[in-house]
Amino acid sequence: MFKAFTSVFKKKPVVAINVTPELVQKRHRLSQNLQQIYKSQIDLMNKSVDNIAKVPLINHYIALNDQYKTQYKEICNKSFENIDYSEENFLKLINKQLDFKVSELEAINNKITIDELLSLDENYTDQINDFFFKFHINRINASFSLKEYIYHESLLQKHSSEKVLNDAIKSTSKILSLNDYPIPKFVITKSQSEFPEIYCIAPHVIHIMFELFKNATIPSITHNKPITINIIDDIENENVIYEIIDNGGGMPTQMLGKIWQFHYTTSKETDRDVIHGFGMGLPLCKVFAKFNNGSLDLINRQGDGVTVRLTLPKFIEK
The missing domain is CATH 1.20.120 (Four Helix Bundle (Hemerythrin (Met), subunit A))
Known part of the structure; x- marks a missing residue:
């Protein structure tokens, strides 16, 4: 992975x-x-x-x-x-x-x-x-x-929020397919007429999105719902927020206190593969978000689904 x-x-x-x-x-x-x-x-x-x-x-x-x-x-x-x-x-x-x-x-x-x-x-x-x-x-x-x-150049650059998202969807679909996982449907919306730019290390953000999409895949397919991604231009705080929403029923309450633990997993040893089983997904995503001067938060909609908010800056002050 x-x-x-x-x-x-x-x-x-x-x-x-x-x-x-x-x-x-x-x-x-x-x-x-x-x-x-x-x-x-x-x-x-x-x-x-x-x-x-x-x-x-x-x-x-x-x-x-x-x-x-x-x-x-x-x-x-x-x-x-x-x-x-x-x-x-x-x-x-x-x-x-x-x-x-x-x-x-x-x-x-x-x-x-x-x-x-x-x-x-x-x-x-x-x-x-x-x-x-x-x-x-x-x-x-x-x-x-x-x-x-x-x-010989900075890897921390401005990128189109739309392009980074589309690259993440393509990468996720390819990896899921190569590992015999189903590919979910994606719906993209935006809060403004134009897609805002973000300042980030693109492969880091693509990795974060892969993990979030992977987690949302089975619940979304099981409930026959798409994964919805809202791109929100947070003009006041000069941020861009990716809101990743599934409608897969949400997480059990007992899991919520542990989802940010490193190496916490509900998978059995025989279930491990290159896609999951080591409990590094969400906590490592939080590290990558922090390294990109952003943040990662999760909202559990019990009985409905999960919303994850990835916040990234539009620019970095030198």
Whole structure:
């Protein structure tokens, strides 16, 4: 599931690049930024060894500490600031670190057992939630920094709210079809005559929408209802709100207090596939929304359906 969206960023071929003082300065900025991120991640995992590592699932995250320490040492190399250090070798290192960022969450999920999920649910605390949130913010921040260096441009850009939505619907339909899931019907409405623009990292938002559409698919099809997406131009707050509505009967009351828990799932181990079963959907979507200077909220209409509101900014103040 995660590779389906991270692969949106295709690797560019390595070509001969002249190393200039400006390029060395760009390397320096990336190195300093990654050092801060990795140090934050290492400190987070070190502190968790004493505080929350008694929950078995947490140890799969803490086991990555050595890898982060290795990456920290790699990026501290002062040779990067030498004009004689080739850009080709630097890009090899950056791509290697990016490969780890792409695969580390999948590696964690592949180790998790149903007993560990149950134990986490029974012992879940605000402290554990804070650990997961910080871990994934750091992970996404590192991946974002690496990709921006490789692509030589900002990945945080203005986009048509309509285009991002249509891309998300196409991606969702393709992934559901490839995994033998039914494809729901979508109805799109807007509050203004024109579709407003949003300022975001488009693949992040597409990932969020995939998760929301996936969750709404079975309830909507079961009740023979479309998934409705309202695009609301919140002019007063300079935001755009995607209101994603299903009419699938809503969530059981006992689930509402747990839907934002990391790794909370009602799926059995035998039910897991690339689409669901690891309890990372909604909580990780909230992390992505936060990283894009937005927010994610859910309204349960008991007996009727679920409304999810994804709020994103129209611009970011420099």
